[in-house]
Amino acid sequence: MHRRIDVPAAAELICANHKTDRRMLVAMRLRYSYRAYSDAGQRRALAQAFGCARVVWNDCLRTRKERHAAGLPYARSAELSRTHITEAKRTPERAWLADVSAVVLQQSLRDLDTAFTNFFDGLKGRRPKSGPPRYKSKKDTRQSIRVNSNAFCLRENGAVYVAKVGDLKVRWSRTLPAAPTSLTVVKDSAGRYFLSFVVETEPEHLPELDTDTGADLGLGHFAVLADGTKVDSPRFLRRAEKKLKRMQKSLSRKAKGSSNRAKARAEVARQYAKVADRRRDWLHKLSTDLIRDNQAIYVEDLAVKGLARTRLAKSVHDAGWSMFVAMLEYKAVKCGRYVGRVGRFEPTSQLCSACGIKDGPKPLSVREWTCRECGAVHDRDVNAARNIRAAGRADRLNASLSAGKTRTKVPAQRVEAGSPRKGQTTQAGIPAL
Numbered sequence: 001m002h003r004r005i006d007v008p009a010a011a012e013l014i015c016a017n018h019k020t021d022r023r024m025l026v027a028m029r030l031r032y033s034y035r036a037y038s039d040a041g042q043r044r045a046l047a048q049a050f051g052c053a054r055v056v057w058n059d060c061l062r063t064r065k066e067r068h069a070a071g072l073p074y075a076r077s078a079e080l081s082r083t084h085i086t087e088a089k090r091t092p093e094r095a096w097l098a099d100v101s102a103v104v105l106q107q108s109l110r111d112l113d114t115a116f117t118n119f120f121d122g123l124k125g126r127r128p129k130s131g132p133p134r135y136k137s138k139k140d141t142r143q144s145i146r147v148n149s150n151a152f153c154l155r156e157n158g159a160v161y162v163a164k165v166g167d168l169k170v171r172w173s174r175t176l177p178a179a180p181t182s183l184t185v186v187k188d189s190a191g192r193y194f195l196s197f198v199v200e201t202e203p204e205h206l207p208e209l210d211t212d213t214g215a216d217l218g219l220g221h222f223a224v225l226a227d228g229t230k231v232d233s234p235r236f237l238r239r240a241e242k243k244l245k246r247m248q249k250s251l252s253r254k255a256k257g258s259s260n261r262a263k264a265r266a267e268v269a270r271q272y273a274k275v276a277d278r279r280r281d282w283l284h285k286l287s288t289d290l291i292r293d294n295q296a297i298y299v300e301d302l303a304v305k306g307l308a309r310t311r312l313a314k315s316v317h318d319a320g321w322s323m324f325v326a327m328l329e330y331k332a333v334k335c336g337r338y339v340g341r342v343g344r345f346e347p348t349s350q351l352c353s354a355c356g357i358k359d360g361p362k363p364l365s366v367r368e369w370t371c372r373e374c375g376a377v378h379d380r381d382v383n384a385a386r387n388i389r390a391a392g393r394a395d396r397l398n399a400s401l402s403a404g405k406t407r408t409k410v411p412a413q414r415v416e417a418g419s420p421r422k423g424q425t426t427q428a429g430i431p432a433l
């Protein structure tokens with residue numbers, strides 16, 4: 001199946017391993033999301049499932065926190081499964097846990113385990129730092145349950161059966177490339193339901209190119225490329241974002257507890273969902289184009305970039321940037337391209353990309369400057385993108401040189417499709433060497 005070369009727009013890779021060597025890839029996991037529609041009874045059943053999953057999560061989290069505070073050993077999940085699920089169902093306070101699928105409850109505990117593993121790995125420096133797992137609230141804007149293939153199936157008529165919920169109608173905006181291994185049912189802040197499937201697929205490499213580029217992600221433009229292209233978010237998206245900001249302001253002026261406030265909050269949630277959908281669609285198009293046209297794409301490491309910015313700018317832009325970089329990375333894996341993150345120590349805006357001399361600091365207002373050494377006239381952002389490309393090329397060359405020294409002829413180990421390693425729910429490849 002190497003005929004289709006387009007990257008699925010609604011798919012998202014759930015992959016944490018950025019250092020994966022693409023030559024060793026055998027399978028990758030992608031997430032496909034679809035809108036689902038439910039009747040009143042199903043909404044009640046789902047609300048109950050969301051609630052039970054949340055209670056199991058919170059009960060188990062509380063026990064682990066209390067154990068930790070008391071200096072006792074970490075509570076193993078087998079023990080928590082027994083005390084907080086199996087035995088809890090027999091108590092009057094938790095008897096209603098028996099009304100929902102046991103798979104939902106077990107998965108909630110497994111997800112908590114993963115959250116703890118990620119937290120501990122962050123502390124040990126094995127992955128980006130994240131906070132400890134937090135309690136879930138009934139008021140959280142996003143409610144979800146996750147089930148494996150024991151608790152859901154696809155019907156001939158296009159519906160999706162979920163255990164103890166029933167057949168949900170689905171708008172299949174694209175076909176699933178293979179049988180899904182897990183399903184997350186999500187209710188978003190605007191009250192919409194989505195089914196998000198995890199599917200295993202093989203990478204479909206594009207013909208190799210000899211082009212590469214660097215991208216400077218900035219506040220003035222969304223991205224500026226090394227060839228001088230400046231990419232701005234489209235007008236419809238900026239308009240929708242502006243409208244959202246206006247609605248948020250008007251919401252904050254409404255009296256607390258009033259029905260007007262409740263109405264305004266629902267409207268804000270709907271608008272927020274709309275903006276998020278449009279932004280994601282646009283980022284998908286942009287990242288697909290870049291991956292199609294370039295063999296290698298270099299971007300700044302956002303963790304490094306983040307140090308230089310204010311809180312406000314961070315909150316507005318980081319979500320979009322990190323989503324964009326994540327899309328580039330999984331599409332690169334899928335299509336046989338390379339995406340490199342450049343951790344820079346020297347400000348890219350001060351370095352002349354033509355001769356490499358450091359020209360000294362420049363206030364943000366300076367958009368164009370002339371190198372005092374070689375006389376090159378630079379657009380500030382394009383120059384930065386070229387420096388990122390140069391640093392990325394150097395990193396990649398170094399990596400391939402050192403890999404060449406240590407590489408042995410051990411064949412990549414295959415992981416059986418559909419059998420994730422324990423505690424590792426998703427992966428894009430197998431670093432087998």
Ligand SMILES: [Zn+2]
Pocket residue numbers: 352353354355356357371372373374375376
């Ligand atoms: Zn110069």
